[in-house]
Amino acid sequence: MTGGYDCFNRSKEFMNKARSGMMDFKKQVVSSLQQVLPIELTAEQLTALLEIPKNDQMGDLAFPTFILAKSLHQSPVKIATDLAEKIDQSKFEKVQAVGPYLNFFLNKQQLGEQILKTVLQQQAAYGEQDLGHGGNVPIDMSSPNIAKPMSMGHLRSTVIGNSLAYLLTKVNYHPIKINHLGDWGTQFGKLITAYQKWGSEAEVKADPINKLLAYYVRFHQEDVDHPELDDEARAWFRRLEAGDPEAIKLWKWFREVSLQTFMKVYQRLHVEFDSYNGEAFYNDKMAEIVEILEKKQLLKESQGAQIVDLSKYDLNPALIKKTDGATLYITRDLAAALYRKRTYNFVQSLYVVGNEQTNHFKQLKAVLKEMGEDWADQVHHIPFGLITQGGHKLSTRAGRVILLEKVLDDAVELAQQQIEQKNPSLKNKAAVAEEVGVGAVIFHDLKNERLNNFDFNLDEVVRFEGETGPYVQYSHARAQSILRKAQALDAKPAAATANIAIAPTADTWSVLKQLNDFPMIIQRAVKEYEPSVVAKYALHLAKAFNQYYAHTRVLEQDDQLTSRLALVKSVAIVLQEALRLLGVAAPDEM
RNA sequence: GCGCUUGUAGCUCAGCAGGAUAGAGCGACCGCCUCCUAAGCGGUAGGUCAUCGGUUCGAUUCCGAUCAAGCGCACCA
Structure with a gap:
């Protein structure tokens, strides 16, 4: 099989590492459990069994006792109660049996300090990890057609690809952004x-x-x-x-003139490409593909055309040459795939292209396999859902397009109005309006799972309240604002090396836990090629932070001031970084 | 007909390798600016997790079937 399967094969190993953020927390629980469990369970098994309760009142980690019931011939509830009595409680705030669960409440004070120190020390590098070992990953993205306007569909490919490039860099891959222009x-x-x-x-x-x-x-x-x-x-x-x-x-x-127009949009989106080699670039590289296929005797004639039979993959035949001898889409993509392998010697090759082309990429991989290219499985199609308008598919020919530039303009204008209304004394109003407006559009596109289709609705795209980009930007701006005011008071966030003592209220702890999750979130986003994971995370962290400062006065002159500022600073760092990974700006004021 | 994707609150969506009363946002209704930017915070109302089976101590989550929607199914890309 082709498609997304090969990315699941490595998921087990990946996820084990992926939990590294929370893993440290789990370690303590696992070793404590091992000391009192009546039967042997490995650390891996126990780690896999532990879960994060959905409700804060049920603790930070929970051990369900169901699986022990059979071998111990006891009820899960009894097992949980017994374990709660026997377990060494000193390492935790509290360990409590609730029904069939053993709930662990972690030492918030101590872990909180540890989390903040990590963020403050690593700054923007927080969350970096080496999964890619510097391997090259070309990303086929954006790819507008010459002489046609960029639409919302191109936006998706562009911003998803761009965000994936940032994410891959964060975990030490080396992305190569390729704009495969439709120029032939x-x-x-x-x-x-x-x-x-x-x-x-x-x-x-x-x-x-x-x-x-x-x-x-x-x-x-x-x-x-x-x-x-x-x-x-x-x-x-x-x-x-x-x-x-x-x-x-x-x-x-x-x-040339088309590209110039595209560049204006790319500049607004802050997207840059490493290559603009489009379809025309491969004109002289397709003959070789046909030659190879002939040499390997893969080419067959069918109804006057030259095809590669893919029935053993349960796929339609790949049409390499038309009856009139002209080559086709897949021939060009084969040439491109081969060229990229030779040029970049990639460890993965990504194609951020709409869901409707899934079949094409399955064929592409299948033909590569037939050709004996053992790297065929490094080729991944990253599909995304279709954008419709009024339930209809967009069509350039029918003149049914949503012009990206228009959408950006509308969003920026709305941002402009909001600033006039809410913060008229702001400096750089125009620049901030651009960041907020464009940010809203990008964020809207990235916040939902790639594969979801969506019907275009301007009001929704340029909405600034609730689960939106501006909401995250606003939360970050508020954090920055507090930090600026602190400076005026001559107060600084505690240094990474200083003692940090923060009252572990529920609001505080929920922020701290979010901060701790960031590295794991990045891993998940990379593993699933899914920027929405980061967008959702940014919303959660922003929400937790908004709740925190709505109920806690940060700039209070007491002995925890610098610790609270350390929390605010950490949030600012991580929000900014999360937005950066999505390709969204984080203005300090708005 | 075959294949892929999707089906969770009025709307838009979360729910991460199955687990404790299914969560947000928008919209509706009700509160909060002598208090670090109200692009915010709090609360109320709203769900037979499409349907039916199966696996399991346990299924919104895994498997199968059915129904519904979208997209594909050779000489466009």
């Missing part, structure tokens, strides 16, 4: 035809993408009544492929 294909024949008939240089210069799109849409409208347009378009594309100077000149120009 028969549509260029159409575009050139349309431009020659209805276009002008001045128009295109003034508003490249929109004008080129308009020509393209008009082509498809007129084409219904004038099928001869198709012949012209085909002719132009042939000239382009043959290297006809006029065709090449137009193609280069279209590509």
